[in-house]
């Protein structure tokens with residue numbers, strides 16, 4: 444009966460995600476983290492290099508506030524960056 | 536040409552010893568000779584799972600240190616022709632053996648048998664390095680759980696770093712009813728993540744516990760569904776093409792509807 448209820452909920456789009464899908468998504472993120480295995484120093488360098496490119500086009504608010512994070516979205520893992528920008532400096 | 540296969544996992548307690556015992560017994564049942572080596576030095580268990588604990592005289596470390604000959608340490612199973620156990624030492628640690636020792640040992644065992652199966656200890660340290668040293672290929676055991684699969688992924692990388700070919704996967708403790716409910720990752724989910732070939736699925740089953748209680752590998756029991764699963768795995772390991780069947784082929788509209796309603800779990804033969 445519970446299975447039926449869950450199926451109906453899923454059909455109506457209100458069901459919570461099944462626990463195996465949650466497991467799978469967590470795993471995917473975990474494995475990327477395990478495999479990337481960036482040292483804090485490498486991560487800092489990547490941040491620096493990405494910022495260098497960004498600042499050619501935008502004025503960045505405060506380099507200290509820039510964040511890079513791996514997140515999961517649907518079934519893939521994405522690198523999220525949060526870069527507060529003051530204004531766009533590049534001209535068309 | 537004899538072949539040495541290491542059974543490994545990374546995470547502990549996922550079924551390496553159970554798999555090694557049944558695989559070795561299964562190979563012997565098929566008429567080949569096989570030596571199964573307990574490489575879990577300090578925590579020996581394979582002797583108990585095989586029901587041979589009362590017959591141990593010498594162990595692997597004593598062979599390596601030259602205290603006895605290899606033939607003296609091998610225990611011949613009396614239930615089936617061609618099955619031999621090389622027990623681990625119980626009171627020594629993993630540092631007593633080196634990868635070179637293991638390579639020599641495996642070479643000698645391969646001269647006497649068709650197959651050598653190595654039951655690897657958990658972890659990625661010395662015991663793992665010893666276990667893969669003499670192996671020609673690896674079987675990775677996992678359960679359908681996040682932590683076990685994560686460790687399996689790690690081990691697959693390490694196996695390849697030791698220059699063994701791509702390992703094959705056994706999914707152990709599979710629960711079809713939970714998979715049906717969406718509460719356990721299914722085979723496709725796991726294969727999508729680990730991306731190595733599947734060589735078998737073993738259901739989670741009380742027969743394993745009963746057979747371990749008795750020291751009788753479940754593969755000897757032709758009627759047990761787990762015993763049958765291990766027979767199919769043995770065949771595949773020995774190179775036979777045996778299907779890993781999909782869900783029950785009952786495709787009538789009514790049964791599909793009932794299945795969709797969750798009223799009739801699909802039976803999976805693995």
Ligand SMILES: Nc1ncnc2c1ncn2[C@@H]1O[C@H](COP(=O)(O)OP(=O)(O)OP(=O)(O)O)[C@@H](O)[C@H]1O
Pocket residue numbers: 544546547548549550551552553554575580655656657707708709737738739740741743744747
């Ligand atoms: N398919 C199964 N169904 C039910 N119980 C199982 C199954 N497979 C293994 N077990 C149980 O799980 C426990 C651990 O199994 P086993 O000793 O084979 O794992 P292991 O990977 O060798 O562990 P370790 O890492 O400690 O060496 C045992 O008690 C065993 O009986």
Ligand SMILES: [Mg+2]
Pocket residue numbers: 551552553575580654655656
């Ligand atoms: Mg074990």
